[in-house]
Amino acid sequence: MPFPKKVLLVVNPIAGDVDKTELIENIESKAKSQGFDLAVYRTDGENDRQAIEQSLQDFQPDRVLVAGGDGTINQIADILQGKPVTMGLLPLGSANGLATNLGISGDWQESVEVALGEHISCLDGMMINGHLGLHLSDLGLNARLVKNYEEGEVRGKWGYAKEVIRTLSEHDLFRVRITTDTETVETDATIVILANATMYGTGVVINPEGNLCDGKFEVIVATRFDIIELAKLIAGATELDPEVVRTFCTTHAEIECLEQQALFQIDGEFMGPVDRVKAHILPNMLSVAVPAVTEGVK
Numbered sequence: 001m002p003f004p005k006k007v008l009l010v011v012n013p014i015a016g017d018v019d020k021t022e023l024i025e026n027i028e029s030k031a032k033s034q035g036f037d038l039a040v041y042r043t044d045g046e047n048d049r050q051a052i053e054q055s056l057q058d059f060q061p062d063r064v065l066v067a068g069g070d071g072t073i074n075q076i077a078d079i080l081q082g083k084p085v086t087m088g089l090l091p092l093g094s095a096n097g098l099a100t101n102l103g104i105s106g107d108w109q110e111s112v113e114v115a116l117g118e119h120i121s122c123l124d125g126m127m128i129n130g131h132l133g134l135h136l137s138d139l140g141l142n143a144r145l146v147k148n149y150e151e152g153e154v155r156g157k158w159g160y161a162k163e164v165i166r167t168l169s170e171h172d173l174f175r176v177r178i179t180t181d182t183e184t185v186e187t188d189a190t191i192v193i194l195a196n197a198t199m200y201g202t203g204v205v206i207n208p209e210g211n212l213c214d215g216k217f218e219v220i221v222a223t224r225f226d227i228i229e230l231a232k233l234i235a236g237a238t239e240l241d242p243e244v245v246r247t248f249c250t251t252h253a254e255i256e257c258l259e260q261q262a263l264f265q266i267d268g269e270f271m272g273p274v275d276r277v278k279a280h281i282l283p284n285m286l287s288v289a290v291p292a293v294t295e296g297v298k
């Protein structure tokens with residue numbers, strides 16, 4: 001893939017609560033030195049889809065750089081889906097789940113090099129209850145953690161640690177029916193994960209089998225609160241007790257909550273309680289610029 005000739009830079013001015021002036025100036029100076037055309041669009045949180053679609057039509061970029069958190073990245077990926085454009089990530093959020101999975105650094109200067117670079121990978125998406133998910137969504141334990149952290153007053157690592165403890169003390173079991181391409185299973189669950197990727201933005205590996213571009217996703221269910229198996233799961237162990245943790249590889253899935261609703265999150269965004277989640281894979285929905293080491297990694 002040749003280097004880009006026309007670059008649209010989409011910047012979310014509020015993402016990550018950091019000033020983006022230096023980042024934008026850096027890319028403007030690269031446009032001059034590397035000889036590509038650059039257009040900059042700052043999101044307003046209201047008319048972004050329409051404005052970006054218009055810009056894609058008028059400017060015809062071959063690369064779209066996204067400076068924002070996972071929310072902005074998902075929103076732009078949804079717009080770029082199926083178009084002959086490569087997305088480059090400039091992760092500025094608090095978790096940056098997709099970027100972490102692609103091996104893209106939190107250092108913005110490094111991520112600019114990668115986003116404008118020649119190494120490209122394909123990316124599957126997941127359509128989940130009508131929303132696009134790119135890396136990890138779940139029902140139960142972790143969705144409760146996302147909710148508690150959003151509602152908590154302390155931010156950063158300490159706030160997160162505090163909410164982990166609170167969430168573990170509040171956890172409960174819920175009964176689910178899981179239907180995949182090949183089977184239907186009824187079980188108790190403490191967490192049901194829909195995983196396109198391998199790890200959460202924190203770096204916790206939850207799905208060692210994950211592959212962002214294999215046309216499939218995994219449904220992982222922890223059938224009871226077993227601290228040892230959960231610890232092994234989040235440490236990325238592959239030898240889990242099949243009585244406690246089960247993994248299904250599939251292209252479609254339906255999770256029905258049979259006795260009570262379960263809390264649900266998509267890529268770190270809390271979605272509220274649900275009775276049912278329906279998901280299917282969107283194979284190869286997008287191409288994305290990656291570090292050389294990630295290119296071709298399946």
Ligand SMILES: Nc1ncnc2c1ncn2[C@@H]1O[C@H](COP(=O)(O)OP(=O)(O)OP(=O)(O)O)[C@@H](O)[C@H]1O
Binds near residue numbers: 073
């Ligand atoms: N100019 C703006 N003013 C207010 N909100 C905006 C603006 N531009 C985009 N948004 C909103 O920002 C949200 C996406 O934020 P994003 O997740 O990218 O960053 P973040 O919240 O800092 O990251 P993280 O969730 O990882 O902490 C969307 O809800 C979008 O509507």
